[in-house]
Amino acid sequence: MSVTDDVPQAPQAERTRDRRxxxxxALPRWMWVPAVVAFLVIALPVLGLLLEADWARMPxxxxxxxxxxALRLSLETAAASTVLCILLGGPLAAVLARGRMRxxxxxxxxxxxxxxxxxxxxxxALLYLVGARGLxxxxxxxxxxxTIPFTTAAVVIAQTFVAMPFLVVSLxxxxxTAGERYEAVAATLGASPALTFRRVTVPLxxxxxxxxxxxxxxxxxxxxxxxxxxxGNLQGTTQTLPLLxxxxxxxxxxxxxxxxxxxxxxxxxxxxxxxxxxxxxxR
Amino acid sequence: xxxxxxxxxxxxxxxxxxxxxxxxxxxxxxxxxxxPNGSGKSTLLGVLSGLLVPDAGRVAVGDTVVTDVDAGxxxxxxxxxxxxxxxxxxxxxxxxxxxxxxxxxxxxxVPRRDAEARxxxxxxxxxxxxxxxxxxGRRPSQMSGGQQQRVALxxxxxxxxxxxxxxxxxAALDVDATPAMRSLLRRVIRDAKQxxxxxxxxxxxxLVLADRVVVLEGGRIVEQxxxxxxxTKPRTPFTARIAGLDLVPGTKCPDGLRTHDGTxxxxxxxxxxxEGDDAAAVFPPSAVSxxxxxxxxxxxxxxxxxxxxxxxxxxxxxxxxxxxxxxPSWLEGLAADVTLAAAADLAVEPGAELWFAVKAxxxxxxxxxx
Numbered sequence: 001m002s003v004t005d006d007v008p009q010a011p012q013a014e015r016t017r018d019r020r021x022x023x024x025x026a027l028p029r030w031m032w033v034p035a036v037v038a039f040l041v042i043a044l045p046v047l048g049l050l051l052e053a054d055w056a057r058m059p060x061x062x063x064x065x066x067x068x069x070a071l072r073l074s075l076e077t078a079a080a081s082t083v084l085c086i087l088l089g090g091p092l093a094a095v096l097a098r099g100r101m102r103x104x105x106x107x108x109x110x111x112x113x114x115x116x117x118x119x120x121x122x123x124x125a126l127l128y129l130v131g132a133r134g135l136x137x138x139x140x141x142x143x144x145x146x147t148i149p150f151t152t153a154a155v156v157i158a159q160t161f162v163a164m165p166f167l168v169v170s171l172x173x174x175x176x177t178a179g180e181r182y183e184a185v186a187a188t189l190g191a192s193p194a195l196t197f198r199r200v201t202v203p204l205x206x207x208x209x210x211x212x213x214x215x216x217x218x219x220x221x222x223x224x225x226x227x228x229x230x231x232g233n234l235q236g237t238t239q240t241l242p243l244l245x246x247x248x249x250x251x252x253x254x255x256x257x258x259x260x261x262x263x264x265x266x267x268x269x270x271x272x273x274x275x276x277x278x279x280x281x282x283r
Numbered sequence: 284x285x286x287x288x289x290x291x292x293x294x295x296x297x298x299x300x301x302x303x304x305x306x307x308x309x310x311x312x313x314x315x316x317x318x319p320n321g322s323g324k325s326t327l328l329g330v331l332s333g334l335l336v337p338d339a340g341r342v343a344v345g346d347t348v349v350t351d352v353d354a355g356x357x358x359x360x361x362x363x364x365x366x367x368x369x370x371x372x373x374x375x376x377x378x379x380x381x382x383x384x385x386x387x388x389x390x391x392x393v394p395r396r397d398a399e400a401r402x403x404x405x406x407x408x409x410x411x412x413x414x415x416x417x418x419x420g421r422r423p424s425q426m427s428g429g430q431q432q433r434v435a436l437x438x439x440x441x442x443x444x445x446x447x448x449x450x451x452x453x454a455a456l457d458v459d460a461t462p463a464m465r466s467l468l469r470r471v472i473r474d475a476k477q478x479x480x481x482x483x484x485x486x487x488x489x490l491v492l493a494d495r496v497v498v499l500e501g502g503r504i505v506e507q508x509x510x511x512x513x514x515t516k517p518r519t520p521f522t523a524r525i526a527g528l529d530l531v532p533g534t535k536c537p538d539g540l541r542t543h544d545g546t547x548x549x550x551x552x553x554x555x556x557x558e559g560d561d562a563a564a565v566f567p568p569s570a571v572s573x574x575x576x577x578x579x580x581x582x583x584x585x586x587x588x589x590x591x592x593x594x595x596x597x598x599x600x601x602x603x604x605x606x607x608x609x610x611p612s613w614l615e616g617l618a619a620d621v622t623l624a625a626a627a628d629l630a631v632e633p634g635a636e637l638w639f640a641v642k643a644x645x646x647x648x649x650x651x652x653x
Contacts, residue, residue, distance in 0.1 A: 181369075181371070181373055182373055182375060184332075184334055184360070184367075185367065185369070185373045185375075186361075186375075186386070186390075187332075187333075187334070187359070187360035187361045188332055188334075188360055188361075188363075188365060188366055188367040188439075188444075188448075189361075189366070189386055189387035189390060189438065189439070189441075189442055190361050190362075190364075190387050190390040190391050190442050191361055191386070191387075191390040192361050192390070193359075193361075195390055196361075199375075199386070200375060203375075203377040204375075204376070204377065206377075
């Protein structure tokens, strides 16, 4: 019996790597013009920042007390919010992708709300829910003496609110793409749903989970509207980098530009980290 | 629990059809399930594996009742001891072949060392002539389609299922890889007395692998029996087509068979059939002669047909018939095998009018499924 006659298929990468000999058949030449304009719309403002920057004062500007405090707060709250997004949004994505309940479609549209809602509106909504007079806020205050608005916790809640859909959407997409066929096979091999989830589902959607996490983290770092509405702008407690940039712009342009460039660097790092994983899966 | 018996009676209502079947298998028996698309084969496997919940019925694997709708018993798939090998290998892409095969035993609580030892043995068994250690360390993407399907078979066998479900396990393989995989299945399923239900479209698979054949149509069993008998004496057009035979349905009459539109079809009865009973005239496509003009001479059945398709089959060409305008519908799909030279002489295109002739001595009349 021979089993060597059929050769392995070439891996995906090998088939797509060499494009030198291929000819464009679906790219009209005129498209280059708007494409270049679109690219410039994105790239030129960043270039402008670089040109305007006061490089000599950069170290001093970036290490000011307010800047360091804001950077630290931004990183800490963004990390905490991202963890919350994974712990809560992960299961939500699984339910949306795998659940067989009626009404899940409506639920999904609600989940997308923070994506399309102006963040300021989200912040206001949070304020009226968890604020001193709010439905939950009043109960928390009377029952436990806890006040949430204008604390670091409020920053985390606001960021979680706006970033959650990024994680849920990309993870749900990955779960749907992976399908349930591998999970069905795992079940027929004797694996319980919990074991299947851990050994089969999670590894299969890991690229989607990673890119969702990075996107959510980036969204948290950039969050402004909901934060300033719901958490205020107190240095060291709720003043994240974007808030500080906004405030500094009124008094010290150079400082605002320096901090903006810091955010640009962080964003570029995030894209460099997330991109390869979003465009190629395990298979 | 290798080689458990299966006793299943299930009903499941779908929009298109109702699956309503009783299916039994003795320990070590392999039962082939044949049927056209949409006849309920996959639904049946889904119910047996526990991935689908039937509306009524009872399924027992060995001594364990895994489904009993009346008693409210519905054992989840992972506790049934029912394995599945599908058309696609579906090896977990993030694991090596070894981890894939060891997955089932590990899930059952077998210690890693023992599970991997069992997996190594199975991999060596399903991939003879290859370096088993090398193959065990490979990812699915580093294996050919045939190798993946072999490893998938090893993986399905590793937890030692009482019942193994084979869902067209050869359908997605290269032509080159199919015969070897088929004989491997025969060795590890049939010779090893692994109880199995095999869904297939191929008469050859059924002949090589199955003890018994069940034919599903519209969710019901329309025909069943020992493989050879069902395939050589088909009682429905579908079975005949699977078996590569032509079949004309009708009722028994003194000279052979009368079709529902009144045509007399001459033939000889193999089994005794009462006059007027449902019957089927069965003959191999190779017994059909093809003419451009109406033939005369020796007594034979002559049918006017429209050529529907020309299918090359190695040394011969299969001509598929369809009814001419106003002709009887049973002409649909009748096949005639002619040599390449004869086909070239006929020089016809689909749509042409032809005459099919079959000698009465080549036609067997069987009792038919009603």
